[in-house]
Amino acid sequence: MDQHIKAPIAKIIPTQLKKHNNTRTDNYFWMNERENPEVIEYLNAENDYYKEMTAHTQDFQKLLFEEMKSRIKEDDSSVPYFYNEYWYLTRFETGKDYPIYTRKKESLDAIEEIIFDCNEMAEGHTYFHLKGINVSEDNNWVAFGVDTVSRREYTIQIKNLKTGETLSDKIEKTTGNSTWASDNKTLYYSRKDEVTLRADKIFKHQIATDIEADELVYFEKDDTFNTFIYKEKSRKYLVIGSESTLTSEYRILEADNPNGTFRIFQQRIRGVEYSISHYNAHFYIMTNLDDAYNFKLMQCPENQTDVEHWKELIAHKNDVLLEGIDIFKDYLVVSERSNGLSKLKIQSWNQPEQMYYLPFESETYNAYISVNIDFDTEILRYVYQSLNTPSSVIDFNMRTKEKTVKKEQEVLGDFDKDNYTEERILATAKDGVKVPISLIYKKGLQKNGKNPLLLYAYGSYGITMEPYFSTTRLSLLDRGFVYAIAHVRGGEDMGREWYENGKLFKKKNTFTDFIACSEYVIEQKYTSTEHLYAEGGSAGGMLMGVIANEAPDLYNGVIAQVPFVDVVTTMLDDSIPLTTGEYDEWGNPNEKEFYDYMLSYSPYDNVKAQDYPNMYVSTGFHDSQVQYWEPAKWIAKLRTLKTNNKQLFLNINMDTGHGGASGRFEALKEVAEEYTFLFDLEGIKK
Known part of the structure; x- marks a missing residue:
């Protein structure tokens, strides 16, 4: 890496932002002018700097891309499902980026009708x-x-x-x-x-x-x-x-x-939140009515739907989150979460007392209902996976309790799930709460503090971070990395209260939980500050911004994807997509109390003169959820204030938005860029 290459320095045009008798000076407010040629010039300069500084990793990036691609079965197809006279199937062809949607009338042996070939539609x-x-x-x-x-x-x-x-x-x-x-x-x-x-x-x-x-x-x-x-x-x-x-x-x-x-x-x-499902002249209502924060199930006649007609079927439980229901002609399937793990409960409409749970043995796993469009069937289709177990689509006969694995995700190459160990451990948060961490690493790993560890989290909107299987992650594990997910508050990983205690005026629990998890994996000798890396995207990218400000010495590197870092300015701009709908998540800064609290953690507003970890930040120019100027301004401010010469990269995809590249292989190139950032810092060359 050439240390003589000069990083772009954005010009300073101070803008005074006044609210509640408080004045903030934003030197880079001008960057939100999407059509301004100087903005495009600056973004291109950041891209050029990133490419020049990482030119020595280009071959490694290509190798990683091919390695990750080689694990994917290119001519793959989904498990067919039957609905309204037709079997529906999605398939991929070798060398092609996009799916082909097809159907067959009544029999899987019938002639295939192509509904959409997205490869043709995506041309140009x-x-x-x-x-x-x-x-x-x-x-x-x-x-x-x-x-x-x-x-x-x-x-x-x-x-x-x-x-x-x-x-x-x-x-x-x-x-x-x-x-x-x-x-x-x-x-x-x-x-x-x-x-x-x-x-x-x-x-x-x-x-x-x-x-x-x-x-x-x-x-x-x-x-x-x-x-x-x-x-x-x-x-x-x-x-x-x-x-x-x-x-x-x-x-x-x-x-x-x-x-x-x-x-x-x-x-x-x-x-009051509720959702409705219809069956046999009744509606079934999942709701948090009357402080049922983990939700309960109620029923009403289809012609009397007001709340006074709702009758309770499944009572609220303090330690079990009701996540959803699936209705079949003869069965009700209930998705629950307890102790951070998903459970699937099955009961017959005719004999509700004969209720049972699907058995799952693993210490940390993810199970969820799949495509079940057909109403008149005794087959429940669900998906099961864990950090070391590829995703399986399973058909379960709710009457006979017979299980048929319709498809297990095929991992090409010499993959063997028994070569990897998965664990679930508990860190103690600042206020004494136990925060779960799911980990996976290659068998035989020594807990000597010398292993690189990538700790991922999201922690917002009540979204649960499931311990899911990933073929790309094998490229990290096989080179000695530990991969971990911190199930921090702000998600719904441990029930609804877990979410409530990580939003609005309790948002800082998300950040302190992540720092506590970071300290715990160091204390338990999985890694050390020289080898610990943090990763998060969008609202998880905001989390990365906060921990970089608050605990920079804990991490050797931070990856922030499409990061929501300019919290106060964005939440004050109700012309930006999503803003008004998010007042219940972050608070409305037009109210002084919320303004002050958000200002106390907003990553962009709290950048200060101090040493920062190595940082890789990515964004998309067309992002409608987190506008490109948030990470761009953040990087510009970091460049002027950070007191060390560690790496600071902004990688902007000028063609995409919040989700990154759209093709199944193009997206792997973005993963390869992130991984080579980590490997380069670890001195891993191949």
């Missing part, structure tokens, strides 16, 4: 994503959404599955999702606000009519809510949902009456 685009595939009940039409920019704005189109013709109508600025009424010609979809990208409107479109004539069915006025539409599994009802972080509300309409008017299921009550 640097980014491509297809979502929201939605087939009409007569099987003749399919609606779908496409994004070719990576700002999560999808254009919906409709294809005739009999003729293969795609209609010329294009419905712009949508979420990509849609649903058909039972008449097979009325399509409902949700559209986004052009500035904030909030999904705020539900429209109704008739095939072969002008999109300009589409009828607005519902407008969500509250700018902290998003709205969406779907059809119940029973196919009887269309459902419009409105949700904020803390509150939900639903409207229902019979699917065979598209000209009818949606009626409110239960009007919103601040702080």
